[in-house]
Amino acid sequence: MVVLVINETAILRKALRRFFELQGYTMIEAGNFGQAYSMAIEYKPQFVLADNLIEATLCLNFFQLLQSIPGMEMTEFVVFTDYDDEFETAASINLKATITKPNILPKMKEHFPDLK
Structure with a gap:
């Protein structure tokens, strides 16, 4: 399975x-939306992970654009957020989490089980 991580911080992407x-x-x-x-x-x-705000753009708007690409409908x-319940409603996208x-890395195992 392929995961796309979008974050401006190279250290987080490496982790x-x-x-x-x-x-x-x-x-x-990727370091930016382009x-x-x-x-x-x-x-x-199959999965896209991004910070809630990159380049002064809300990631939900960008996720809607990505979901419109043929083959990415599912x-x-x-979203990596700054505050609890920041994205309570995101009905326009397939929001996994x-x-x-x-505390990003400790929570990842809850959402991405071992494939091996």
Whole structure:
């Protein structure tokens, strides 16, 4: 399964790459929405994870755009948020989870079981 991680921080992307590879997932990464859009078209990931705000754009708006790409209609999305219940309603996308920062990595196992 392919996971696309969108985050401006290379250190977080590296930590998530290690997590996903150990769990048996293939991870691709992007530092901004432009890169992410190109990768989504090419790889059609099953999961997309992003910070709630990148480049002054809410990730939910970007997720809606990604979900409109042919082949990504069933993609599930995870948002890294700053506050609990920041995204209580996101009916327009397949929201798998919201994870409150800074405790991202401990929560990942709850949402992404080992594939091996």
